[in-house]
Amino acid sequence: MSSTTHTRLLALLLTVISLTIFGIKVFKYNYPLAPGAQTTTWDFEIYLDFNTANQPVRIETFIPAAGETRRVSQEQYYNGAFGLRLESDADAGRKAIWTYRYPDDRKVLRYRARLESETQSSPLPPEMHDSIKRGAPDELSDLERQAFIVWSSDMRRRSADNESLAELVLQEIFVEKDADEVDALLPNLPPPLDRLTLAAEVLQSQGIRARVANGIYLDEARRRTEIQHWLEYRVDGEDKRYFPGADPKEFFTIWYGTEEMIRADGVFDFDPQISIQPIEAAANDVVRRAAREDRTPVELFSFDRLPVTTQLVYQVLITIPAGIVLLVFMRQFIGIETLGTFMPILIGIAFRETALLNGLILFTMLVGLGLAMRFYLEKLRLLLVPRLAVVLIFIVICMAVIAQVFNSANMRMGLSISLFPMVILTMTIERMSIMWEEYSPTDAIKAGAGSLLVASLAYLVMTNTHIEYILFNFPELLLVLMAACLLMGKYTGMRLSEVWRFRELAGTDGAGK
């Protein structure tokens, strides 16, 4: 088997393996091919601060529960000496119960998790699909039951179908607040729970699945956020939510029913806080994937199981191959001269710290200064290694000065410079000056510009959110990139730059003249 056939077969094999895994993920497990549109990820914390008096303490709180439609990840419990028990109730939700028999002194309990926000279009949990029994709630007195039935059948009469019935009921209860019938039926609960509960009961009695949901609105970072209540119901197979007051853009459902979220026994100075904080966009998709509870065999080929900080590192690392494929293409097919083989990729990674335009300016400025220094040193006729060292020190001084100048001019650009890899700069300067001498200044500047061009393109590829998302969520596609490089490694055709270089020969025939 010739090495070319071998290479092609290997490339084919890698592509097939990779696309198979990719296909399974996309078609069988419905991995999304693009980052989710509206939802965002939030840090959620319940902070319970209280005093105890040497008597048994029991604190119950509802906590977010992951489900088919909800994503909760990285749950952490700070229990102190308390015992922790988790309890799940299919109707109400999940509870954390902390207990301690003889505490004294001030105590703090915490629960933290990352939540993916829900929106109006998020589906309701599957239990909302079950059919229900009709009729008035059991706990009513006969008189109340009578009134309930009268009012709800009145609603029914005035509506055309289930959908208009639901709308009418909500209208009567929440908008036309002066109806006496409604006031008479309201259960003894704080608003808006009373009206929500009534609405849920009326809808249920008419065969519409409905319940009171409790949770938080995710609008902005808050140290103390309020518990909100709303109604979720399902009409004719359609999931709906009704929010008393303005509709929130994003929210998260924690529990159902009319129970209080937190109940504490045996404590005083009880100060529960619920805080929320949005997580920056870059971390978003990571967490979204991490939050999936349903593990599939193909997830062996993803980074979901790693801690989020590690995942974020990989999110950067995994885009480098995309930049490298670009570099190989630019060199083998276009024929752009660069300084050093992978130098442009390193420069491109450095641009991540500075953003593209700032990076280009800083890089050109520093390389220019370094080259000037290098040529001045030429006059002093120094030996190689000490000369390199002088250039390096000079670069550090330049960087320090630039940082100072920009800082006092109040420009953020100056601060990012300290992260700009210095060794890459020094190596670039040395290579460029060698090229300057051995070939010509034109060649050196051409190679420098070529490097910057490739670095900029690589930067754009490596920071493209779509490429980042695809590669991070489908790391098996790296095999396709590898296959592409394998095939490019066997490309024997002419480079674009050579078409220009040999253009004079275009008219000749193979035998010469």
Next chain:
Amino acid sequence: MIRTWLALRRAGVLGINERNLRLINDFNPRKLMRLVDDKTQTKSLANAAGIQTPELYGIIRAPSEMRKLEKLLDHPDGCVIKPANGSQGNGIQVLLGPMRGGWRRSNGQRALLEDLKFHVNNILSGMYSLAGLPDFAMIEYRVKFDDVFDPISFGGVPDIRIIVLRGIPFVAMVRLPTAESDGKANLHKGGVGVGLDLVTGRTKHGMQNGKITDIHPDTANPLANVSVPHWDDMLLMAAKAYDVTGLGYLGADIVLDKGKGPMLLELNARPGLAIQVANRMGIRPLMEAALVADTEGLDAEGRVALAKTLYRRFVPEPAPA
């Protein structure tokens, strides 16, 4: 652009990718390439096989040997100081002979012993070597160039490059210095490359900076129809270079001494492709023929004969002047 690309393909022009993959990767194992990077090693290999090279006066391997320098430089005809691992002709110092307590440089200026010691020190520190690694300085015979190229060169060192594939010389050119190239014969510094007919050793067309030219830019003399003396000896030297190094694809750089005839200056394991422009032809057809030619049992002479037959099959004899 695509049309040019196709035309070049049809013209059999070889690109860098193909050279790297089909010639260098396949024929030049890395450990053999080391042999030609170090010019002292090339020289001793060549001498052992009876290939003439400029006589080596001595090597300075460390600053502690600097005492030897003055004695090594003591030649009435001058000498050349060069880095053993240099590339592109960098770091070469040509001394024409003694001059008022120092030595006359090729540009006519005087060099003092101190200057030359500094230069040797730079060589030793690796300033001119391929990877910046510490290097040796060689002091060798200064070639007295044959005047055959005088009408078509401007100062400096004309040399002849013959590319050899599997021991078969298959394309050649002469490289001429110009004012622009500052006395160096390097094509990318502005030297003129002139294609040679491989059978007769007569010059054909020229090129400078990638463009075809028929006259020398400085002397304005026509480049064509200069016969290179000792041509068959040069072909033989190039063919033998394959036997001593084992490199399947190599470029032999040969200079012509007025008294001593052709001398092998250095070997190159990655010869470039500009030779195609100088010869005004793509070399792929010739390359393919040389790749499949049967060299079983042929010595260097046999391969030179084979080379001439192959060459004529693709390139017709030029009209006599």
